[in-house]
Amino acid sequence: GGERLSLLPDGTLNIAEVTPGDEGSYLCNSTLQDNSTFLAQVRLRNLTTSISPASALSNGTLFVSRGSDVSFNCSTSSGSSRELAWAFRGAAASNGSLVSTSGPWLVFRIAAIQPGDQGLYVCSSLDNITQQEVEANRHPECMWTPVQDPSHALFNCTWPGTYPTPRLSWVEHREDRTYASEMTDNLSLLLNRSSLSDGQKLTCVARHVALAPETGKSCTLTIRPPFPDGEPLAMAQEGASITLTCTEATSAPPANTTWRKGLQQEDVTPGLKYTLSEDGPVLRLTIRNVSKGDEGVYFCRSENLLGVRELEVYLTVRTSSAYTGVIIGIFVAAVIVASPIVLAKSLYSNRHRVCLGNMSRKEDRGDVMNLVESDEEPVFQDAVPRLPPLTNGHQTTLVQIHRIPSSTLSPRRCCVEFVHF
Template identity: 30%
Template sequence: MAGLRVLLCLGALLARQGSADLGAVAIGEVHENVTLHCGNVSGSRGLVTWYRNDSEPTFLLSSNSSLPPASPRFSLEDAGALHVEALSLEDDGNYTCREDLNGTRWFPVWLRVASGPDQIEVNISATGTLSNGTLYTAKGSQVDFSCHSTSWPPPVVEWFIQANNWESLGKNLTANSFALLQMSQNLQGNYTCSATNVLSGRQRKVTTELLVYWPPPSAPQCSVVVSSKSATLELTCNWDGGYPDPTFLWTEEPGGTVLGNSKLQTLSPSQLSEGKKFKCFGSHIVGPESGASCVVQISSPSLASQPMKTCFMGGNVTLTCRVTGANPPARIQWLRNITEPEAAIQPGSHYQITRHGQGSSLTIYNCSQDLDEGFYFCRAENLVGVKAVDIWLSVQEPLNIGGMVGMVVSLLLLGLAIVVGLMLYYSPVFCWKAGNTFRGQDMGDIMVLVDSEGEDEEEEEEDKEDVDEVEQETYEREELPIEIRKHGHIHRVTALVNGNLDRMGNGFQELHDDSDEQQSDIVEEEDKPVG
């Protein structure tokens, strides 16, 4: 009972002492060893006893060898220090060292036991994983990041990104999660999650490389070129603008025979024929799923040109040859004589050859009939076939421009004269009206007296119908035609009266007198004896 009473008193003293001053702090980690010092005293010590302060003091160890330690994990070191092996979280708490030497002294120690972080769990919702474990995602997609670690006390979790330099993306306790909504090229890099134990300072990191990929923005383009070193055909599949570079597969259509899996595919002449097709399949790691393709078709050239051209002596002329459908592009030559196909025209002071797209032009300067007139041939050739077209060039004397202008003017004047003559012949009334218009005379006066008489009876018979038509037209237009026929003679009087009947009567009287005189003349001629 006496011993128990002493321990209770000691516990009360330690509790008061501990609440007043916790003393030194020692930090250890789980499964590690730690040493708790009994004050700052060095040298010889008195009787040292260690206690654990829980709800009541617990004896742990004493320098009195007659008292065994509470656990083999406890031992004394120099200067009365308490050495604890294989720490566990249960060892966290308050400890007290009692020294009896010329009195009693108490030295409290607070032992903090830290655990972890042992492991870090990282999750990145990327698009996929490469064969080497590297994560990748598509440009413009959303990526979620999360990081979790177990530790005691709870760790501080922080995300870093190393693109151009290290940059913190935020920190939190125990776990840290965030999302990047629009992945871009500058967000490609190394993402590191760091978990730090705030008590022990122990830190663990997990670094994950994340790549940002994007497919080419447009469809692949197939093209054909002829190798400059050898007579082979090179198929090229261009699908640029993506990251990383896409993969390619060339096939021969129809049939799908695989030719190769590179961007550039070489074909020998034996593999070529008119109309043959070759297809390039392009695929990218982030899509599209069905890939993309383009087709190239091999064909011989087709030619078109004007069959004939004319050049004036001393002038210039241009012959044009248009090439269509040539794949690969054709080599174009101009020939002067088809019987000598190798004698191609070479550019110089007299000839100039211009290439424009799939066509060609030959310009001839200072045309000469002896030298330049004749057939010219445009020849187009590629690895599939050869085509040629001929153009006949005619060289002529220059035209007399002045003589041509004079001839045209003469023809115009002659035509005008013919038209005017016809108008005068068939429509004298029209001419009369036109004349009055220019003279500005009064249309109400008696203007025209027309006497129409034939010289012989044959002419009278032929003109009779014409005269009747003229009289009928005059009657319709003037409304006052007067017609007198006697002894085969026709007298036509046209009077325009403006309310003057006397003048019109006078006109009739004059016509009557004239008719009587002609009648008397005819009678006298009939009374003469026939000789």
């Protein structure tokens, strides 16, 4: 009946006989099947229009003279993003948009107007403030932001793409203490080390009109001290290159990790001698053309809000003379081990000479061994001449074979004599 506002099945809001009192923002809120909420806001503005030259009838209809040039002016004071358009609805086949612009005013002209130009001319302004989606499983994002002063940390909480603007709050875990709270989609918090401790948790809580008050979304950051890790001992040969490795992946906020040299912890400057490389949490120091002067202690130093931690690495440089001593020691050990083996093998291969030589020392006289074929026969025995001693001092064995004369009826006999000298 008399209601000027009506909602159409497609979600369109129809306002009949618009008046200045209808100006304002209209919010569309719709819950989808996936539990997400669709939000859209349209701001209705009062437009100012003028058509000249034109005269008004009592019912508000404007009329102009045939053949005259007519100007259509439209403007708005809306401060938001807008689009102005003149549209025509009449009997002519050219119904639709005539002209549009993104500025605050729009002018449209018709030269030598004719009866076919009769109809309804509408100026419209479209102000789409925003159109966003709030998903039930989304939450704000917490992150660290580096600052120049190592005694301070900047915590940042963002919830981009939400409308209307959410309320973000930085609180102590379980909301025991509130550090900051604001209607914004990006909230930063700067704290110094005196207010932080190991294991402390900072939580960013986000509230939104599309969510129930008890279902606020949140993200949490946990404060941790640094802990550099690596091998404490390293060894390199003089003239070679070596890489010292340090890993620091536990600190929060992320620690500033550097390599330092010597007990005075002098800064390591990258150049021809030193190369620094970083791969995520791993920091490497490469030393080229290592010399004895590079030997000593190196420190992997990590610092964040909770303090400083250091990994101490001691580098030992071996010279070529040291390796020569090792080689000589190995050779001497090999000789000591091999000598008994060689001596035993030599004695075994000359065992008969050793035995015979011992026997000759015990008895210096010649030994005679007689072999006979029968005990009944007389023994043939003859003196064996002694050979002169050899110049090399070795004992000599002389073997003599004698035939024993016999009759034709008896078999032959022989005698073998072994004489040792």
